[in-house]
Amino acid sequence: MSNLLNSLAKKMVKKDCQDLGTGNGRLKELRKLTEQLSDNSREINRLETEYRNMVENATDVIMLTRPDGSIAYISKNCIDLLGYEYSELVNTIPCIIHPDDNFRIREHFNQALSGKSGTEIKYKIVTKTGETKEISHSWVPIFVNSKLYLVTSVLKSVT
Numbered sequence: 001m002s003n004l005l006n007s008l009a010k011k012m013v014k015k016d017c018q019d020l021g022t023g024n025g026r027l028k029e030l031r032k033l034t035e036q037l038s039d040n041s042r043e044i045n046r047l048e049t050e051y052r053n054m055v056e057n058a059t060d061v062i063m064l065t066r067p068d069g070s071i072a073y074i075s076k077n078c079i080d081l082l083g084y085e086y087s088e089l090v091n092t093i094p095c096i097i098h099p100d101d102n103f104r105i106r107e108h109f110n111q112a113l114s115g116k117s118g119t120e121i122k123y124k125i126v127t128k129t130g131e132t133k134e135i136s137h138s139w140v141p142i143f144v145n146s147k148l149y150l151v152t153s154v155l156k157s158v159t
Contacts, residue, residue: 083128
């Protein structure tokens with residue numbers, strides 16, 4: 001990403017230099033902007049790395065769900081709790097809720113998709129291997145322009 005931004009900034013500087021001839025004032029301004037862009041790009045990369053490390057090393061499962069109920073993201077440690085690989089869950093609407101809790105949890109799920117938060121809702125799931133586990137599920141909706149964009153969830157084992 002930073003290479004693309006730097007390349008774009010250099011092209012802009014070169015074009016402006018050609019257009020302005022020897023306009024040193026404008027050239028200095030463009031160099032300063034290019035340096036700021038580069039600094040910002042480095043900071044974005046640093047923050048992305050920190051965020052990725054935090055999520056990937058969390059012991060709880062972190063999940064982002066779209067308004068249609070499909071999983072946009074789930075941390076790779078989902079295999080430890082759910083028995084499914086990341087690739088088996090992303091872009092799907094998995095049916096892992098235990099039949100005993102299905103109706104009750106569907107109500108909570110619908111509340112989440114309508115923009116309501118939930119804290120430490122406990123229910124049973126059925127893993128890929130058929131094992132029953134009890135989990136705790138908390139979530140917070142994320143809105144963009146007053147519309148539900150994603151639901152951020154944290155799942156943890158209570159078994």
